[in-house]
Amino acid sequence: MTTPRDHILVRQTRPDDFPAIIALSKTVYSFPPHWNERLLTSHLAIFPEGQLVAIDSSSGTLVGMAASLVIRWNDYNVQGSWKYFTDEGMLTNHDPVRGRTLYGAEVMVSPTMQRSGIGSALYAARRRLVEDLALPRIRAGARLRGYSRYADKMTAEDYAVNVIRGEITGMTLPFQLKQGFRVLAVVPDYLPGDPESLGYAAVIEWINRQAATPSDYGTYDPKFALPESR
Numbered sequence: 001m002t003t004p005r006d007h008i009l010v011r012q013t014r015p016d017d018f019p020a021i022i023a024l025s026k027t028v029y030s031f032p033p034h035w036n037e038r039l040l041t042s043h044l045a046i047f048p049e050g051q052l053v054a055i056d057s058s059s060g061t062l063v064g065m066a067a068s069l070v071i072r073w074n075d076y077n078v079q080g081s082w083k084y085f086t087d088e089g090m091l092t093n094h095d096p097v098r099g100r101t102l103y104g105a106e107v108m109v110s111p112t113m114q115r116s117g118i119g120s121a122l123y124a125a126r127r128r129l130v131e132d133l134a135l136p137r138i139r140a141g142a143r144l145r146g147y148s149r150y151a152d153k154m155t156a157e158d159y160a161v162n163v164i165r166g167e168i169t170g171m172t173l174p175f176q177l178k179q180g181f182r183v184l185a186v187v188p189d190y191l192p193g194d195p196e197s198l199g200y201a202a203v204i205e206w207i208n209r210q211a212a213t214p215s216d217y218g219t220y221d222p223k224f225a226l227p228e229s230r
């Protein structure tokens, strides 16, 4: 039996993928900014290896995309927004000489194809890139999609804790946790226009054990610890 995953090819983004990426971002996100040709051209000029697409090889359709850059984490404030960490989406702050942290600027999958392993395939390729570049870690802001439904009952931090414990079914954070990420902090105003997260995001980290030294690990707050059973 074949599964959708068997048909998925992950490869580096090419300029002829841009129209499909732009269309995909409008399908995935109800709010701006969406990807556009100027931003995507900048990504390929700056860090082509960090730009990935997932293609359904049975139809040739683009079904997912991931964008990343390398940053020198200590130059940044952990409370910063998506625009701050990605230079307004241009990725011109990419710093492969001094940087040791791969920063995840985007991962998205076509809504009709979600939960069929495409996001995992993109993340596997991203982890391979980190291993090839001998970087110690990936960090990113994981939007707390779904928080808007709980905002009248709890803080965003408590929402994240409940999602981590499996007491609330989250929508994006469970995916990142499944990829081996851990939560370092919850921050406001990461994506201010996002109606589903109300702007809140979890700052997340994945460690490349082949390259990391103890100082590369973030400071874990025990309240964000995974339950033993996970």
Ligand SMILES: CC(C)(COP(=O)(O)OP(=O)(O)OC[C@H]1O[C@@H](n2cnc3c(N)ncnc32)[C@H](O)[C@@H]1OP(=O)(O)O)[C@@H](O)C(=O)NCCC(=O)NCCS
Residues within 6 Å of the ligand: 028, 106, 107, 108, 109, 110, 113, 114, 115, 116, 117, 118, 119, 120, 121, 141, 142, 143, 145, 169, 170, 171, 172, 174, 175, 176, 178
């Ligand atoms: C987050 C996203 C990229 C995940 O991609 P995906 O292809 O659906 O993920 P996968 O199928 O590889 O999921 C792997 C596992 O993650 C978990 N997971 C993924 N989406 C989940 C969800 N909505 N709710 C709960 N768990 C989820 C599940 O454990 C899943 O395994 P399972 O389906 O066997 O149970 C996708 O949902 C998406 O594009 N979301 C909108 C854009 C977005 O918010 N991107 C993240 C920006 S921070």
